[in-house]
Amino acid sequence: MSTRPTTQRDLMTSADEAAVRRAISSTPRPPAASALSAALTFAWRGMLKVKHVPEQLLDVTVTPVMFVVMFTYVFGGSMAGSTAEYLNYLLPGILVMSVLFTTVYSGVALNADLTKGVVDRFRSLPIWRPAPLLGSMLGDTVRYVLAGTVIILVGVALGFRPDAGVGGALAALALVVTFAFGLSWVFTTLGLLLRSPSAVMNTGFMGIFPLTFLSNVFVEPDTLPRPLEAFVNVNPISLLATSSRGLMGGHADAGDILVVLAVAAGLTAVFAPLTTRLYRRG
Secondary structure (H helix, E strand, O other): OOOOOOOHHHHHHHHHHHHHHHHHHHOOOOOOOOHHHHHHHHHHHHHHHHHHOHHHHHHHHHHHHHHHHHHHHHHHHHHHOOHHHHHHHHHHHHHHHHHHHHOHHHHHHHHHHHHOOHHHHHHOOOOOOOHHHHHHHHHHHHHHHHHHHHHHHHHHHHOOOOOOHHHHHHHHHHHHHHHHHHHHHHHHHHHHHOOOHHHHHHHHHHHHHHHHHOOOOOOOHHHOOHHHHHHHHHOHHHHHHHHHHHHHHOOOOHHHHHHHHHHHHHHHHHHHHHHHHHHHHO
């Protein structure tokens, strides 16, 4: 029985390993990342994904512009008699629709990380366990703000002028983004329950499409059949669109705004713990 002789390379490797061990043992262990720091780091990760794959921004830039232009000039004359008049009614509704559609992708992105094994790597890190989840949601909030900003700027370019000025437009955008943050927890729950990103996307849009189109985003509820009008009047998306119009027009109803905020808080209170529990269970 023979053994392989020790070579110069083996000696250098052993020396290097010993040096690394001495350096590690003599250096104080770095402090653990705080919950806030970890969450913000993962939020930045979401921004970096957009940097490397800018095509992800198509759904918050090109698509909203298409919605505003098409609905204004195709339906404006028949709906309100003029495109300018219809734009004043439509734009806050399109703001709501475009931002809420974007929330579906929160669940899609989470499911993609789950199916690719990225979530398992995150679970092995010595960080606050919900940090990747919360950080992803914070990063998605930036997308919501971007989508809403694009809608408002396109509307201004087409002639929309909010009576409440810049402050009213910013207040409407803040309200829509707040509601979108609450709604996005619903889709992150779906992202952890379903088996593929395409299933999350299909299921998400199957739910959000009817709620959006059966609202007052495009038409006044009193033009609809009586049973449908009753549903539209209690649809939270209708209340969100009405509140956005009120904030931009300077005549917002405090009761409607409180209901919208209550629904957003309720969605967060129910689905955020559920999402966190599913995420921890793996």
